[in-house]
Amino acid sequence: MIEHDIALAQKLVAIPSVNPRLGDDPAIIGEHRLADFLSNYLNNLGFAVDRHEMTPGRPNLVASYGPQMPRKTFLFEAHLDTQGIHNMTVPPFAGILSNEGRLYGRGACDMKGPMASALSALEPDRLARLAEAGVRVLFIGAIGEETGNIGATQLAGLGIGADEAIVLEPTDLNIVHAHKGVAWFEVECFGVAVHGSNPGLGINAIEGAAAWIAEMKSALDALPLEHPSLGKPTLNIGRIRGGSSINIVPERCVLEVDRRMVPGEKAEEILDHARAIAERLVKHGLLRAASIESIESGAPFETGVDSSLIRRLTEACRDEKTEPRVEGASWYSDAGPLSKTCGQIAVFGPGSIRQAHTADEYISVQELQTGTRILRRLLDRLAGEGT
Ligand SMILES: [Zn+2]
Structure with a gap:
């Protein structure tokens, strides 16, 4: 039976x-x-x-x-x-x-x-x-x-x-x-396109995006978060799109970011922090503008x-x-x-x-x-x- x-x-x-x-x-x-x-x-x-x-x-x-x-x-x-x-x-x-x-x-x-x-x-x-x-x-x-x-x-x-x-x-x-929880978001970085022979006249969106990644990574490393069963929060840049030609300073670069959160973290706060980093890069002239939008998120x-x-x-x-x-x-x-x-x-x-x-x-x-x-x-x- x-x-x-x-x-x-x-x-x-x-x-x-x-x-x-x-x-x-x-x-x-x-x-x-x-x-x-x-x-x-x-x-x-x-x-x-x-x-x-x-x-x-x-x-x-x-x-x-x-x-x-x-x-x-x-x-x-x-x-x-x-x-x-x-x-x-x-x-x-x-x-x-x-x-x-x-x-x-x-x-x-x-x-x-x-x-x-x-x-x-x-x-x-x-x-x-x-x-x-x-x-x-x-x-x-x-x-x-x-x-x-x-x-x-x-x-x-x-x-x-x-x-x-x-x-x-x-x-x-x-x-x-x-x-863990998940925060997936898109970072759209804007620069100023000029001819690649004279890059100092433009703003390189790919280099600005790279600066954003570096700042996000070091900020994450500095976070004093380590969960006893889940370990540390993580950051993965899963996709990148940008540039139009080898000899043109790129005007736009888009990153797709997968940030995994430990309990206590909130997707909105992570996006706010990501925006603050981007705003700083704009202020320092490394980007012309940037926008960050959530793709999907799930709580830990x-x-x-x-x-x-x-x-x-x-x-x-x-x-x-x-x-x-x-x-x-x-x-x-x-x-x-x-x-x-x-x-x-x-x-x-x-x-x-x-x-x-x-x-x-x-x-x-x-x-x-x-x-x-x-x-x-x-x-x-x-x-x-x-x-
Ligand atoms: Zn299932």
Whole structure:
């Protein structure tokens, strides 16, 4: 017999939900089919289900169960979208179980496997016990995580959050308590074009941009910021465009900048600082003008390692004889936007991030089931605290 969580993971994999920006076949793109399935599934468990569709055709799902005036709110968040299926070497939507105990398919580990674990932990008797203990449980399905965390950003904008949240992602059953934030921006530098034989008469936009980079780097090096699990903030100039000819002093140079932030840093402050450096260069005649615009940004997140959520989740792992690492992650997730509306967040789930986005994506069946048992223990401990 196939256990409930495995059968459910197979079912979820069989419902295509490719991020619309990562595919073009209408039969497989979009999150709506999965949102429909989850609406039904959660409805049948007694959840009140709301849809928030700010992007037409792409519904976010917010389901809740339990008291209207709760003692505590607890949230599972799962993104609904997956990567595309280009170049996959296994059938993407067949949900094949192999003899080595693997479930194959697009989304098997990122993140329909972890989603199946969480849904399987939400059994009627456990939900009733949580409600009795004054805990309101939310299950959120968010669109567009793979291309800019759109859904989580929309929902956080509506104020949807909880006291404690588990953002489901494949972490090998380790507990991610922090990750960096992202500030992507464009720096447009203007000079004065003259003939290259007489550069002293013009202002070289490329050289001005280089001066800006040097000042940004030395300012970053001087920052006394070093996070115990995330290290230092970083700066990467990912793209540069400028100049028109070898013998002309360039009039314009554009930089695309990827600045990763540690907790406590804010994108707006980083952009303000970048502008102040550019203004100084203009004042000193190294640039004629400059403009700096945000491309995209996402907040960092951090939950204290001694917080109630991290402690309870660690204990739940130990109940199931696993010893989780509590660590910072190098990648980004929906925990960033949700940090605005959730008191404590852990990113957690079965499956390996190394298997996410791959041509033969799979999740270990055994790990998925351990994940389910850990999440049950977690909810049981939460219910037990109220009585
Ligand atoms: Zn994911």
